[in-house]
Amino acid sequence: MRARDAEEFLKGKAINEDIFTAAAETAVKEAKPQTHNEFKIELVKRALVRALSVVAEKL
Numbered sequence: 001m002r003a004r005d006a007e008e009f010l011k012g013k014a015i016n017e018d019i020f021t022a023a024a025e026t027a028v029k030e031a032k033p034q035t036h037n038e039f040k041i042e043l044v045k046r047a048l049v050r051a052l053s054v055v056a057e058k059l
Contacts, residue, residue, distance in 0.1 A: 003026070003027035003048075005026050005027065005029070006023045006024070006026045006027035006048075009022065009023050009026045010023050010052075015056045015059070017049065017053065020048070020049045020052040020053060020056075021045070021049055023048065023052065024044070024045040024046075024048040024049050024052075025045065027044070027045075027048055028041050028044055028045055031044070
């Protein structure tokens with residue numbers, strides 16, 4: 001699944017964890033948790049922040 005809103009949000013922004021966190025929030029803003037799995041939305045946000053951080057370190 002591609003998070004185009006998050007991609008647009010990141011364009012031209014500084015590279016830092018606060019921006020990555022905001023981008024992750026943007027990516028999941030329309031996520032609708034099901035019974036007993038709302039924790040997965042938080043996991044996705046954390047995974048996105050981590051992935052963006054890893055990529056940023058390589059730049």
